Amino acid sequence: METEKKKKKDDPGFEIIQEGTDSGTRTGNMHKDSCGY
Amino acid sequence: MELKWSRFIFWIELENNKKSVARNTLTAGTIKLNKKIKNEIDLMLNSKQKIGNMALPIKNYIEQLIKLEMIVPSRLNEKEKYLNLFHKARHEDKTFGIYLITTRNCQFNCPYCFERGIYRNKSMSIGTAKEIVLWTNRYLDNHKDCRKLRIVLYGGEPLLNKRVIRYILPKFYEIAKERCLQFEHGIITNGELLDFEILSFLNRYNLDRVQITLDGPKDTHNKRRVRKNGKGTFDNIMKNILSGFSQKLLKKVYLRINFDRQNVDSMPELFDFLVKHNLQKKIELSFGIITPTICKESGQRVADIYFKQFGLSSNENADKYLWLCEEAKKRGFDIPQEYLAGPWCTARKIHSAVIEPDGTLLKCISTVGRKEFVFGDIFSTSKTYDSRFSNFSYLKECLSGDCPFVPICGGDCRFEAYIASGNLSRPHCRRELIEKINKGLVRLNFE
Numbered sequence: 001m002e003t004e005k006k007k008k009k010d011d012p013g014f015e016i017i018q019e020g021t022d023s024g025t026r027t028g029n030m031h032k033d034s035c036g037y
Numbered sequence: 038m039e040l041k042w043s044r045f046i047f048w049i050e051l052e053n054n055k056k057s058v059a060r061n062t063l064t065a066g067t068i069k070l071n072k073k074i075k076n077e078i079d080l081m082l083n084s085k086q087k088i089g090n091m092a093l094p095i096k097n098y099i100e101q102l103i104k105l106e107m108i109v110p111s112r113l114n115e116k117e118k119y120l121n122l123f124h125k126a127r128h129e130d131k132t133f134g135i136y137l138i139t140t141r142n143c144q145f146n147c148p149y150c151f152e153r154g155i156y157r158n159k160s161m162s163i164g165t166a167k168e169i170v171l172w173t174n175r176y177l178d179n180h181k182d183c184r185k186l187r188i189v190l191y192g193g194e195p196l197l198n199k200r201v202i203r204y205i206l207p208k209f210y211e212i213a214k215e216r217c218l219q220f221e222h223g224i225i226t227n228g229e230l231l232d233f234e235i236l237s238f239l240n241r242y243n244l245d246r247v248q249i250t251l252d253g254p255k256d257t258h259n260k261r262r263v264r265k266n267g268k269g270t271f272d273n274i275m276k277n278i279l280s281g282f283s284q285k286l287l288k289k290v291y292l293r294i295n296f297d298r299q300n301v302d303s304m305p306e307l308f309d310f311l312v313k314h315n316l317q318k319k320i321e322l323s324f325g326i327i328t329p330t331i332c333k334e335s336g337q338r339v340a341d342i343y344f345k346q347f348g349l350s351s352n353e354n355a356d357k358y359l360w361l362c363e364e365a366k367k368r369g370f371d372i373p374q375e376y377l378a379g380p381w382c383t384a385r386k387i388h389s390a391v392i393e394p395d396g397t398l399l400k401c402i403s404t405v406g407r408k409e410f411v412f413g414d415i416f417s418t419s420k421t422y423d424s425r426f427s428n429f430s431y432l433k434e435c436l437s438g439d440c441p442f443v444p445i446c447g448g449d450c451r452f453e454a455y456i457a458s459g460n461l462s463r464p465h466c467r468r469e470l471i472e473k474i475n476k477g478l479v480r481l482n483f484e
Binding site for chain 1: 058061064065066067068069070071073074094098101105483
Protein backbone atom coordinates (compact mmCIF):
# COMPACT_ATOMS: atom_id res chain seq x y z
CA MET A 1 0.00 0.00 0.00
CA GLU A 2 1.25 3.44 -0.97
CA THR A 3 1.54 5.09 2.42
CA GLU A 4 2.50 2.12 4.45
CA LYS A 5 5.55 2.72 6.47
CA LYS A 6 8.45 0.40 6.89
CA LYS A 7 8.14 -2.69 9.01
CA LYS A 8 9.67 -2.07 12.39
CA LYS A 9 10.87 -4.58 14.94
CA ASP A 10 10.88 -3.63 18.59
CA ASP A 11 11.50 -6.76 20.61
CA PRO A 12 10.79 -10.44 20.09
CA GLY A 13 7.57 -10.29 22.08
CA PHE A 14 6.13 -7.14 20.54
CA GLU A 15 6.52 -6.52 16.85
CA ILE A 16 4.95 -3.84 14.71
CA ILE A 17 4.64 -5.61 11.39
CA GLN A 18 3.30 -2.54 9.64
CA GLU A 19 2.09 0.81 10.83
CA GLY A 20 -0.64 1.16 8.19
CA THR A 21 -2.15 4.24 6.63
CA ASP A 22 -3.93 7.21 8.06
CA SER A 23 -7.29 5.88 9.03
CA GLY A 24 -10.11 6.02 6.55
CA THR A 25 -8.01 6.89 3.52
CA ARG A 26 -7.59 3.51 1.85
CA THR A 27 -9.53 4.44 -1.25
CA GLY A 28 -7.67 2.11 -3.62
CA ASN A 29 -8.81 1.42 -7.14
CA MET A 30 -12.05 2.51 -8.68
CA HIS A 31 -13.31 -1.04 -8.82
CA LYS A 32 -13.12 -3.99 -6.52
CA ASP A 33 -12.02 -7.59 -6.82
CA SER A 34 -15.61 -8.54 -7.52
CA CYS A 35 -16.12 -6.29 -10.58
CA GLY A 36 -14.93 -6.25 -14.10
CA TYR A 37 -14.50 -9.77 -15.30
CA MET B 38 -8.28 8.05 30.59
CA GLU B 39 -9.71 4.54 30.33
CA LEU B 40 -8.63 2.55 27.30
CA LYS B 41 -9.91 -0.39 25.21
CA TRP B 42 -8.94 -2.40 22.19
CA SER B 43 -10.40 -0.85 19.05
CA ARG B 44 -13.52 -2.54 17.68
CA PHE B 45 -11.83 -2.46 14.25
CA ILE B 46 -9.13 -4.99 15.00
CA PHE B 47 -9.30 -8.72 14.41
CA TRP B 48 -7.01 -11.34 15.91
CA ILE B 49 -5.46 -14.53 14.70
CA GLU B 50 -3.29 -17.00 16.60
CA LEU B 51 0.08 -18.09 15.22
CA GLU B 52 2.95 -20.41 16.14
CA ASN B 53 0.81 -22.95 18.05
CA ASN B 54 -1.03 -20.17 19.87
CA LYS B 55 2.21 -18.72 21.26
CA LYS B 56 1.71 -15.47 19.37
CA SER B 57 -1.25 -13.34 18.39
CA VAL B 58 -1.46 -11.06 15.39
CA ALA B 59 -3.86 -8.12 15.41
CA ARG B 60 -4.79 -6.22 12.28
CA ASN B 61 -6.62 -2.93 12.23
CA THR B 62 -9.15 -2.88 9.38
CA LEU B 63 -9.33 0.90 9.48
CA THR B 64 -5.63 1.48 8.89
CA ALA B 65 -4.14 -1.90 7.85
CA GLY B 66 -1.76 -1.54 10.81
CA THR B 67 -0.62 -4.97 11.98
CA ILE B 68 1.16 -6.14 15.15
CA LYS B 69 2.42 -9.42 16.54
CA LEU B 70 2.48 -10.09 20.29
CA ASN B 71 3.46 -13.03 22.41
CA LYS B 72 0.76 -14.38 24.71
CA LYS B 73 2.41 -13.05 27.87
CA ILE B 74 2.46 -9.47 26.63
CA LYS B 75 -1.07 -9.75 25.24
CA ASN B 76 -2.33 -11.00 28.64
CA GLU B 77 -0.51 -8.22 30.48
CA ILE B 78 -2.01 -5.59 28.19
CA ASP B 79 -5.48 -7.11 28.68
CA LEU B 80 -4.99 -7.01 32.45
CA MET B 81 -3.86 -3.42 32.33
CA LEU B 82 -6.85 -2.36 30.20
CA ASN B 83 -9.26 -4.20 32.51
CA SER B 84 -7.72 -2.60 35.61
CA LYS B 85 -8.64 0.83 34.19
CA GLN B 86 -5.32 2.24 35.37
CA LYS B 87 -4.25 5.60 34.05
CA ILE B 88 -1.50 5.32 31.48
CA GLY B 89 0.85 7.50 33.54
CA ASN B 90 0.69 4.96 36.37
CA MET B 91 1.49 1.95 34.25
CA ALA B 92 4.79 0.11 34.60
CA LEU B 93 7.35 -0.27 31.83
CA PRO B 94 7.52 -1.93 29.34
CA ILE B 95 3.70 -2.36 29.15
CA LYS B 96 3.28 1.41 29.23
CA ASN B 97 5.48 1.70 26.11
CA TYR B 98 3.57 -1.02 24.31
CA ILE B 99 0.25 0.62 25.07
CA GLU B 100 1.53 4.02 23.94
CA GLN B 101 2.59 2.49 20.62
CA LEU B 102 -0.75 0.74 20.25
CA ILE B 103 -2.55 4.05 20.83
CA LYS B 104 -0.50 5.64 18.03
CA LEU B 105 -1.53 2.77 15.75
CA GLU B 106 -5.20 3.25 16.73
CA MET B 107 -5.21 -0.34 17.99
CA ILE B 108 -6.02 0.88 21.50
CA VAL B 109 -8.42 3.79 21.82
CA PRO B 110 -10.06 5.77 24.62
CA SER B 111 -12.99 3.82 26.11
CA ARG B 112 -15.26 6.79 25.64
CA LEU B 113 -14.47 7.08 21.92
CA ASN B 114 -17.52 6.45 19.76
CA GLU B 115 -15.85 4.38 17.08
CA LYS B 116 -19.01 4.01 14.97
CA GLU B 117 -19.25 7.77 14.69
CA LYS B 118 -15.52 8.02 14.01
CA TYR B 119 -15.81 5.52 11.16
CA LEU B 120 -18.83 7.23 9.61
CA ASN B 121 -17.09 10.62 9.79
CA LEU B 122 -13.96 9.20 8.16
CA PHE B 123 -16.02 7.47 5.48
CA HIS B 124 -17.87 10.64 4.50
CA LYS B 125 -14.74 12.79 4.82
CA ALA B 126 -12.73 10.49 2.53
CA ARG B 127 -15.62 10.46 0.06
CA HIS B 128 -15.84 14.25 -0.03
CA GLU B 129 -12.09 14.77 -0.13
CA ASP B 130 -11.63 12.49 -3.14
CA LYS B 131 -10.85 14.96 -5.94
CA THR B 132 -10.38 12.49 -8.77
CA PHE B 133 -13.01 12.66 -11.51
CA GLY B 134 -13.30 9.06 -12.65
CA ILE B 135 -14.97 8.00 -15.87
CA TYR B 136 -15.59 4.42 -16.96
CA LEU B 137 -16.02 4.65 -20.71
CA ILE B 138 -17.99 1.80 -22.24
CA THR B 139 -16.71 2.09 -25.80
CA THR B 140 -18.89 -0.87 -26.80
CA ARG B 141 -21.04 -3.53 -25.18
CA ASN B 142 -19.92 -5.98 -27.82
CA CYS B 143 -17.47 -8.73 -27.01
CA GLN B 144 -15.88 -11.35 -29.22
CA PHE B 145 -15.89 -13.77 -26.27
CA ASN B 146 -18.75 -15.88 -24.99
CA CYS B 147 -17.77 -16.60 -21.39
CA PRO B 148 -20.54 -18.61 -19.70
CA TYR B 149 -20.31 -16.76 -16.37
CA CYS B 150 -20.14 -13.16 -17.64
CA PHE B 151 -22.17 -10.69 -15.59
CA GLU B 152 -23.11 -8.90 -18.81
CA ARG B 153 -24.94 -11.95 -20.18
CA GLY B 154 -28.53 -11.15 -20.99
CA ILE B 155 -27.98 -7.48 -21.86
CA TYR B 156 -28.38 -6.06 -25.35
CA ARG B 157 -24.84 -6.28 -26.73
CA ASN B 158 -24.99 -4.69 -30.15
CA LYS B 159 -24.22 -1.17 -29.05
CA SER B 160 -21.01 0.73 -29.81
CA MET B 161 -20.07 4.35 -29.22
CA SER B 162 -20.04 6.65 -32.26
CA ILE B 163 -17.56 9.47 -32.83
CA GLY B 164 -20.54 11.84 -32.53
CA THR B 165 -21.32 10.61 -29.00
CA ALA B 166 -17.61 10.67 -28.13
CA LYS B 167 -17.54 14.37 -29.12
CA GLU B 168 -20.52 15.03 -26.83
CA ILE B 169 -18.75 13.20 -23.99
CA VAL B 170 -15.75 15.51 -24.37
CA LEU B 171 -18.09 18.54 -24.05
CA TRP B 172 -19.86 16.96 -21.08
CA THR B 173 -16.54 16.29 -19.32
CA ASN B 174 -15.53 19.91 -19.80
CA ARG B 175 -18.88 21.09 -18.40
CA TYR B 176 -18.51 18.81 -15.39
CA LEU B 177 -15.01 20.09 -14.67
CA ASP B 178 -16.22 23.71 -15.11
CA ASN B 179 -18.75 23.01 -12.36
CA HIS B 180 -16.28 21.18 -10.12
CA LYS B 181 -13.10 23.19 -10.14
CA ASP B 182 -11.92 21.37 -7.02
CA CYS B 183 -11.19 18.22 -9.06
CA ARG B 184 -7.44 17.65 -9.28
CA LYS B 185 -7.21 14.55 -11.41
CA LEU B 186 -8.98 13.02 -14.39
CA ARG B 187 -8.93 9.24 -14.53
CA ILE B 188 -10.37 7.28 -17.44
CA VAL B 189 -10.96 3.54 -17.51
CA LEU B 190 -11.69 1.97 -20.89
CA TYR B 191 -14.22 -0.76 -20.46
CA GLY B 192 -16.93 -2.71 -22.29
CA GLY B 193 -17.96 -5.33 -23.55
CA GLU B 194 -14.48 -5.51 -24.91
CA PRO B 195 -13.26 -1.90 -25.21
CA LEU B 196 -10.71 -2.69 -27.93
CA LEU B 197 -13.48 -3.66 -30.36
CA ASN B 198 -13.93 0.10 -30.75
CA LYS B 199 -10.37 1.34 -31.27
CA ARG B 200 -11.66 4.15 -33.48
CA VAL B 201 -13.37 5.86 -30.55
CA ILE B 202 -10.41 5.21 -28.24
CA ARG B 203 -8.07 6.83 -30.76
CA TYR B 204 -10.38 9.83 -30.98
CA ILE B 205 -11.27 10.40 -27.35
CA LEU B 206 -8.15 9.55 -25.35
CA PRO B 207 -6.08 12.48 -26.73
CA LYS B 208 -9.07 14.76 -26.07
CA PHE B 209 -9.27 13.69 -22.42
CA TYR B 210 -5.51 14.15 -22.14
CA GLU B 211 -5.77 17.69 -23.54
CA ILE B 212 -8.64 18.58 -21.20
CA ALA B 213 -6.51 17.57 -18.23
CA LYS B 214 -3.46 19.42 -19.56
CA GLU B 215 -5.37 22.66 -20.18
CA ARG B 216 -6.81 22.54 -16.68
CA CYS B 217 -3.52 21.52 -15.03
CA LEU B 218 -5.07 18.28 -13.77
CA GLN B 219 -3.20 15.04 -13.33
CA PHE B 220 -4.23 12.50 -15.93
CA GLU B 221 -4.09 8.74 -16.00
CA HIS B 222 -5.99 6.01 -17.70
CA GLY B 223 -6.42 2.28 -17.54
CA ILE B 224 -8.06 -0.49 -19.48
CA ILE B 225 -9.97 -3.62 -18.51
CA THR B 226 -9.66 -5.93 -21.49
CA ASN B 227 -9.78 -9.58 -22.38
CA GLY B 228 -6.31 -8.95 -23.89
CA GLU B 229 -6.86 -10.57 -27.27
CA LEU B 230 -6.65 -7.33 -29.27
CA LEU B 231 -4.02 -5.61 -27.11
CA ASP B 232 -1.39 -5.60 -29.85
CA PHE B 233 1.78 -3.52 -30.24
CA GLU B 234 0.02 -0.78 -32.21
CA ILE B 235 -2.77 -0.02 -29.73
CA LEU B 236 -0.50 -0.50 -26.72
CA SER B 237 1.96 2.04 -28.18
CA PHE B 238 -0.94 4.45 -28.63
CA LEU B 239 -2.30 3.96 -25.08
CA ASN B 240 1.19 4.52 -23.69
CA ARG B 241 1.34 8.03 -25.11
CA TYR B 242 -1.31 9.14 -22.61
CA ASN B 243 -0.01 7.97 -19.26
CA LEU B 244 -1.33 4.43 -19.26
CA ASP B 245 -1.52 3.45 -15.63
CA ARG B 246 -3.32 0.15 -15.25
CA VAL B 247 -3.92 -2.79 -17.57
CA GLN B 248 -6.22 -5.55 -16.38
CA ILE B 249 -6.35 -8.78 -18.39
CA THR B 250 -8.14 -12.02 -17.55
CA LEU B 251 -6.73 -15.52 -17.74
CA ASP B 252 -8.84 -18.31 -16.30
CA GLY B 253 -6.22 -21.02 -16.10
CA PRO B 254 -3.65 -22.83 -18.21
CA LYS B 255 -4.31 -22.99 -21.93
CA ASP B 256 -6.77 -25.90 -22.08
CA THR B 257 -8.82 -24.70 -19.12
CA HIS B 258 -8.82 -21.04 -20.17
CA ASN B 259 -9.88 -21.98 -23.71
CA LYS B 260 -12.94 -23.82 -22.42
CA ARG B 261 -14.16 -20.72 -20.55
CA ARG B 262 -12.74 -17.63 -22.24
CA VAL B 263 -13.90 -18.80 -25.60
CA ARG B 264 -14.56 -16.80 -28.74
CA LYS B 265 -18.08 -16.71 -30.14
CA ASN B 266 -16.80 -18.79 -33.04
CA GLY B 267 -15.66 -21.44 -30.57
CA LYS B 268 -11.94 -20.81 -30.85
CA GLY B 269 -9.65 -20.56 -27.85
CA THR B 270 -7.99 -17.29 -26.91
CA PHE B 271 -5.08 -18.18 -24.62
CA ASP B 272 -2.26 -18.06 -27.18
CA ASN B 273 -3.18 -14.64 -28.54
CA ILE B 274 -3.52 -13.13 -25.07
CA MET B 275 -0.19 -14.52 -23.91
CA LYS B 276 1.49 -13.36 -27.11
CA ASN B 277 0.25 -9.83 -26.43
CA ILE B 278 1.31 -9.90 -22.78
CA LEU B 279 4.81 -11.18 -23.55
CA SER B 280 5.24 -8.80 -26.45
CA GLY B 281 4.01 -5.86 -24.31
CA PHE B 282 6.63 -6.64 -21.66
CA SER B 283 9.46 -7.21 -24.14
CA GLN B 284 8.66 -3.95 -25.96
CA LYS B 285 8.52 -2.18 -22.56
CA LEU B 286 4.97 -1.05 -23.27
CA LEU B 287 3.68 -2.92 -20.22
CA LYS B 288 5.19 -2.34 -16.80
CA LYS B 289 2.76 -4.52 -14.93
CA VAL B 290 -0.35 -6.54 -15.72
CA TYR B 291 -3.17 -6.84 -13.22
CA LEU B 292 -4.12 -10.41 -13.92
CA ARG B 293 -7.72 -11.25 -13.12
CA ILE B 294 -8.32 -14.93 -12.54
CA ASN B 295 -11.98 -15.82 -12.18
CA PHE B 296 -12.39 -19.13 -10.45
CA ASP B 297 -15.03 -21.71 -9.67
CA ARG B 298 -15.27 -25.48 -9.47
CA GLN B 299 -14.55 -25.83 -13.19
CA ASN B 300 -11.09 -24.26 -13.23
CA VAL B 301 -9.72 -23.65 -9.76
CA ASP B 302 -7.68 -26.83 -9.35
CA SER B 303 -5.82 -26.24 -12.61
CA MET B 304 -4.43 -22.89 -11.51
CA PRO B 305 -1.01 -24.04 -10.24
CA GLU B 306 -0.33 -25.09 -13.83
CA LEU B 307 -1.00 -21.50 -14.96
CA PHE B 308 1.30 -20.16 -12.22
CA ASP B 309 4.06 -22.54 -13.37
CA PHE B 310 3.57 -21.34 -16.94
CA LEU B 311 3.90 -17.71 -15.86
CA VAL B 312 7.00 -18.53 -13.81
CA LYS B 313 8.52 -20.19 -16.87
CA HIS B 314 8.21 -16.80 -18.57
CA ASN B 315 9.66 -15.06 -15.51
CA LEU B 316 6.54 -12.96 -14.93
CA GLN B 317 6.22 -13.33 -11.15
CA LYS B 318 7.15 -9.72 -10.41
CA LYS B 319 5.44 -8.27 -13.45
CA ILE B 320 2.01 -9.59 -12.57
CA GLU B 321 -0.33 -8.57 -9.79
CA LEU B 322 -2.83 -11.34 -9.16
CA SER B 323 -6.49 -10.67 -8.50
CA PHE B 324 -8.66 -13.69 -7.83
CA GLY B 325 -12.26 -13.11 -8.83
CA ILE B 326 -15.04 -14.92 -7.05
CA ILE B 327 -17.81 -15.45 -9.58
CA THR B 328 -21.25 -14.55 -8.33
CA PRO B 329 -24.73 -14.88 -9.87
CA THR B 330 -26.06 -11.95 -11.89
CA ILE B 331 -29.36 -10.77 -13.29
CA CYS B 332 -31.09 -10.61 -16.62
CA LYS B 333 -32.06 -7.27 -18.12
CA GLU B 334 -35.64 -6.27 -17.31
CA SER B 335 -36.91 -9.40 -15.63
CA GLY B 336 -34.54 -9.46 -12.71
CA GLN B 337 -34.19 -13.17 -13.45
CA ARG B 338 -30.81 -14.63 -12.58
CA VAL B 339 -28.79 -15.62 -15.61
CA ALA B 340 -26.23 -18.38 -15.83
CA ASP B 341 -28.02 -20.19 -13.01
CA ILE B 342 -27.41 -23.55 -14.68
CA TYR B 343 -23.73 -22.64 -14.83
CA PHE B 344 -23.67 -21.74 -11.13
CA LYS B 345 -25.52 -24.90 -10.15
CA GLN B 346 -22.83 -26.88 -11.93
CA PHE B 347 -19.69 -24.96 -11.03
CA GLY B 348 -20.55 -22.45 -8.29
CA LEU B 349 -18.80 -22.73 -4.93
CA SER B 350 -20.25 -22.08 -1.48
CA SER B 351 -19.02 -19.13 0.54
CA ASN B 352 -16.84 -21.40 2.62
CA GLU B 353 -15.42 -23.15 -0.43
CA ASN B 354 -14.74 -19.81 -2.12
CA ALA B 355 -12.77 -18.64 0.91
CA ASP B 356 -10.78 -21.89 1.10
CA LYS B 357 -10.01 -21.89 -2.61
CA TYR B 358 -9.10 -18.18 -2.61
CA LEU B 359 -6.56 -18.80 0.15
CA TRP B 360 -5.26 -21.95 -1.51
CA LEU B 361 -4.66 -19.98 -4.72
CA CYS B 362 -2.77 -17.33 -2.75
CA GLU B 363 -0.67 -20.01 -1.07
CA GLU B 364 0.20 -21.70 -4.36
CA ALA B 365 1.02 -18.33 -5.95
CA LYS B 366 3.19 -17.27 -3.03
CA LYS B 367 5.17 -20.52 -3.13
CA ARG B 368 6.11 -19.67 -6.70
CA GLY B 369 7.28 -16.13 -5.94
CA PHE B 370 4.19 -14.07 -6.79
CA ASP B 371 3.10 -11.25 -4.53
CA ILE B 372 -0.26 -11.93 -2.96
CA PRO B 373 -2.85 -9.45 -1.69
CA GLN B 374 -2.71 -8.29 1.91
CA GLU B 375 -6.44 -8.04 2.21
CA TYR B 376 -9.63 -8.92 0.40
CA LEU B 377 -11.70 -5.77 -0.02
CA ALA B 378 -15.41 -6.19 -0.66
CA GLY B 379 -15.56 -2.38 -0.67
CA PRO B 380 -15.57 0.18 0.67
CA TRP B 381 -14.57 2.26 -2.34
CA CYS B 382 -15.53 1.88 -5.92
CA THR B 383 -16.73 4.10 -8.71
CA ALA B 384 -20.36 3.62 -7.62
CA ARG B 385 -19.74 5.27 -4.25
CA LYS B 386 -17.53 8.09 -5.44
CA ILE B 387 -18.97 11.57 -5.82
CA HIS B 388 -17.02 12.52 -8.95
CA SER B 389 -17.58 9.42 -11.07
CA ALA B 390 -19.71 8.03 -13.85
CA VAL B 391 -19.97 5.04 -16.10
CA ILE B 392 -20.78 6.27 -19.61
CA GLU B 393 -22.61 3.85 -21.90
CA PRO B 394 -22.03 3.82 -25.69
CA ASP B 395 -25.14 5.97 -26.24
CA GLY B 396 -24.19 8.52 -23.57
CA THR B 397 -26.46 7.26 -20.79
CA LEU B 398 -25.01 7.41 -17.30
CA LEU B 399 -24.65 4.80 -14.56
CA LYS B 400 -22.80 4.68 -11.26
CA CYS B 401 -21.85 1.00 -11.10
CA ILE B 402 -19.92 -0.93 -13.75
CA SER B 403 -21.74 -4.13 -12.90
CA THR B 404 -24.96 -2.52 -14.15
CA VAL B 405 -23.85 -1.96 -17.75
CA GLY B 406 -26.78 -2.48 -20.10
CA ARG B 407 -29.43 -2.48 -17.35
CA LYS B 408 -31.92 0.30 -17.95
CA GLU B 409 -33.18 0.33 -14.36
CA PHE B 410 -29.81 1.67 -13.20
CA VAL B 411 -29.60 4.64 -15.59
CA PHE B 412 -29.65 7.95 -13.69
CA GLY B 413 -29.37 10.33 -16.65
CA ASP B 414 -27.48 10.98 -19.85
CA ILE B 415 -24.76 13.34 -21.01
CA PHE B 416 -27.24 15.32 -23.13
CA SER B 417 -29.55 16.32 -20.28
CA THR B 418 -27.51 16.42 -17.09
CA SER B 419 -24.09 17.60 -16.04
CA LYS B 420 -24.32 15.74 -12.73
CA THR B 421 -22.98 12.39 -11.59
CA TYR B 422 -25.39 11.98 -8.68
CA ASP B 423 -27.65 8.97 -8.23
CA SER B 424 -29.50 9.02 -4.89
CA ARG B 425 -29.70 5.20 -4.93
CA PHE B 426 -25.93 4.98 -4.57
CA SER B 427 -25.67 7.84 -2.08
CA ASN B 428 -27.82 6.33 0.63
CA PHE B 429 -25.43 4.88 3.20
CA SER B 430 -27.99 4.11 5.92
CA TYR B 431 -27.05 0.41 5.73
CA LEU B 432 -23.65 1.28 7.22
CA LYS B 433 -25.33 2.15 10.53
CA GLU B 434 -26.87 -1.31 10.61
CA CYS B 435 -23.49 -2.91 9.89
CA LEU B 436 -21.95 -0.88 12.70
CA SER B 437 -24.69 -1.78 15.18
CA GLY B 438 -23.07 -5.17 15.77
CA ASP B 439 -19.47 -5.84 16.70
CA CYS B 440 -18.15 -6.66 13.21
CA PRO B 441 -14.54 -5.43 12.88
CA PHE B 442 -14.58 -5.82 9.08
CA VAL B 443 -16.82 -2.86 8.20
CA PRO B 444 -13.90 -0.63 7.05
CA ILE B 445 -12.78 -3.20 4.45
CA CYS B 446 -16.30 -4.14 3.42
CA GLY B 447 -18.17 -0.85 3.67
CA GLY B 448 -21.50 -2.62 3.91
CA ASP B 449 -20.55 -4.77 0.89
CA CYS B 450 -20.97 -4.29 -2.84
CA ARG B 451 -24.25 -2.57 -3.74
CA PHE B 452 -24.74 -4.73 -6.81
CA GLU B 453 -24.46 -7.84 -4.63
CA ALA B 454 -27.05 -6.30 -2.30
CA TYR B 455 -29.34 -5.73 -5.28
CA ILE B 456 -28.93 -9.31 -6.52
CA ALA B 457 -29.76 -10.63 -3.07
CA SER B 458 -32.69 -8.37 -2.17
CA GLY B 459 -33.65 -6.28 -5.18
CA ASN B 460 -32.73 -3.19 -3.17
CA LEU B 461 -29.51 -1.17 -3.51
CA SER B 462 -29.89 0.35 -0.04
CA ARG B 463 -30.33 -2.84 1.96
CA PRO B 464 -27.52 -4.12 4.17
CA HIS B 465 -25.76 -7.11 2.65
CA CYS B 466 -23.40 -9.19 4.69
CA ARG B 467 -20.76 -11.69 3.55
CA ARG B 468 -18.89 -11.73 6.82
CA GLU B 469 -18.16 -15.47 6.73
CA LEU B 470 -16.29 -15.08 3.42
CA ILE B 471 -14.60 -11.78 4.26
CA GLU B 472 -13.50 -12.89 7.73
CA LYS B 473 -12.11 -16.22 6.59
CA ILE B 474 -10.19 -14.76 3.64
CA ASN B 475 -8.77 -11.80 5.55
CA LYS B 476 -7.66 -13.90 8.50
CA GLY B 477 -6.07 -16.36 6.10
CA LEU B 478 -4.26 -13.57 4.26
CA VAL B 479 -2.76 -12.26 7.49
CA ARG B 480 -1.51 -15.78 8.20
CA LEU B 481 -0.07 -16.18 4.69
CA ASN B 482 1.57 -12.76 4.67
CA PHE B 483 2.93 -12.56 8.19
CA GLU B 484 3.43 -16.03 9.65
